[in-house]
Amino acid sequence: MSKYNFDEIVDRRGTHAIKVDALGERFGNPDLISLWVADMDFKSPPAVANTIIERCRHGIFGYTSTSDEYYNSIINWVNRHHDWKIDREWISFVPGIVKGIAFAVDCFTCPDHEVIIQPPVYHPFRIIPTLHHRTVVDNPLILEAGHYKMDVEGLKKLINPASKLLILCNPHNPGGRVWTREELIAIADICFEHKILVISDEIHSDLAFVPHKHIPFASVSEKAAQNSITFMAPSKTFNIAGIVSSYSVIPNKKLRELFHTFLSNSELEAGHIFAYLAAQAAYDNGDEWLVEAKDYIWKNICYVDEYLKSNIPQIKAMLPEASFLVWLDCRELNLLQSDLVSLFVDDAKLALNDGIMFGTGGEGFMRLNVGTPLANIRQAMDNLKKAVETKQTSI
Template identity: 40%
Template sequence: MGNFTKQPQRTGTRSVKWDRAKSIYGSNDVLPMWVADMDFKVPAEIENTLLARVNHGIFGYTITDKQVDEAVINWLKKRHGWDVNRKWLTYSPGVITSLHMAIQALTSVGEQILIQTPVYTPFYHAVEKLDRKLVTNSLFLENDQYRIDFDDFEQKLCEGTKAFILCNPHNPGGRVWTKSELKKMVDLCIQYDVLVFSDEIHSDLIYSSAKHVPIASLSEDASKQTVTLMSPTKTFNLAGLQTSFIVTSDHKKKEKIQRQFGKQGIHFLNTMAIYALEAAYKDGEAWLEELLQVLEENRRYVIDAFKETDQIHAIPPEGTYLIWLDCRNMGKDQAELRKWMKEKAKVGLNDGVSFGVEGEGFMRMNIGCPRETVVEGVGRILAALE
């Protein structure tokens, strides 16, 4: 089905992950395992669909029609047990674009927006660049899993918070929030009339130990309180095509979001994005099942490999192809840790503090790559420790 065994040549393709590695890490011999895209070719079904569209040779304005809607709806029903009406769908170039639009459409300058830290860096940017007030609810590690401090969470909600940005599955920690955790969060948001902007871009990348539950699927009230942001781009390695969608059951909220897109002059997805999205959701499931097995094996390898040392511990993720490495036992401050990784281990990872102050002493590793790359990256780190 898919080719998951050999590392493809990505340098010279204007790849952020590979062609910017030297400018970021200062050397050509640093192995890039940072930015969240995968080193795997897309499913043949997507590739063939795009080639056929290219061969047509005309690239005028393109619509998202009923067939595209149905591909999304059927996917959400089959993979997540979520019944979605096509009237709830809005298409967008990306999840972060959607988040910016939702914040601008549904909150006002100066209003408080809550995030759970450490968390995906663009959440900070979305709040601060749009002149909203950032409020944080720090997650805490317990038995190798991030947990929610619900007392602090509720306190922050009742102090005037307007919206809460949920990351599920969590990036960088890899938690897939349980149904009971999600219900407790959304019930509190309903109680204090706090909007939920739920980033579920990694929702298809779930390991066998967990199950993804869209927070909006929990109840009709939860659905009305929530704006869900989803995309096939992480699942099928399509980030460069810029395609995503928003699910909003409250038609007034949806209309406000769509008006905000219009204010920014965003009216269409690009042609290739539409065809890739439809092909992914119609014909990509068998490839995804194979990918999940590859990621599960990579995950197991990394966790087991770092058991050889007491200086670095891999937090086992329940979802995503990202692993959060706890390097606090190395006894280095963050600047020393960054320098050590790029100059001694020669592996390019994401800096833990870019996800918040709670990331001090951590680094994020991308395992969405062939086994040989994972083995090489982990091996470099272990060899440098010795």
């Protein structure tokens, strides 16, 4: 019997949740079904709120340091869930993974350097280095039989002396791939050989679905360990993105000293009371919640897949191997991207992410967030079916 109620509809309006309160500003309609920003509409594990409430009762919120318990929670979690043994000194708090990526770009590259990404991919991988005046080079993923794979040969071809950084999305957003050991080793070998530092963003790692198992990039070989910065967080896993509790893991001493000095020079490694407490509470008490959450998310994914197959076969769901984001292949609708977006927003009253924001390969796709009660997904699918039918009869 399930212990947590993921069917509960929690009204998030008025909480400054970007996902719901920015709908009007972003989509021109505040009343859409919100299936875009990558957080979930589920309450976090009760231990998170209970720990914060208990700490609030104390009433004094002075300067706060990290604790042994905080580090041990991270170390135990990563070992228990990902079979990766990390040392305390490898870990540093970072105030968000996107910020962490920006810090790494600043710390390890110069304006004339190239940063390699594998689109379609989480858009800040392109935006952040670009804003920092680095040249972003695409090594697009290969889409084969509805499944993405990395273009290892393509990667080798585009490398040149200016290539300094590769940002890896492991698991991948929006394609949902949990990269295999072979794929990760190939990237590790090439990047090591060419002295290209790998940033492995593993924010979706805890949400891999059986039989897929997340493999931390740095754990695949010594070359990977010595040439990478891994970013992890309990934020996607336990729906606590607003608390901001991410961290970096760097096994290589020289890289670690450079990055930690970069952070500490501006006190960027200093977290806050609730970040430490929430991460610890979630990691120590969240296993059961996570099993149920993943089970619920997987059922939502299957619902979408079956619904589309039976009712809107022109749209195909790419089944994610991890996380709550479903990449919808809408290319058979044969619509211009602006018309596709309008079909979802104006006709179906749905707010999804426009595939084009994820860069090369995103055209014809939309990203659907299924981290929400099934009732919302059912309504969304019914709206979409009606909108597609209406559109097709009007053509």
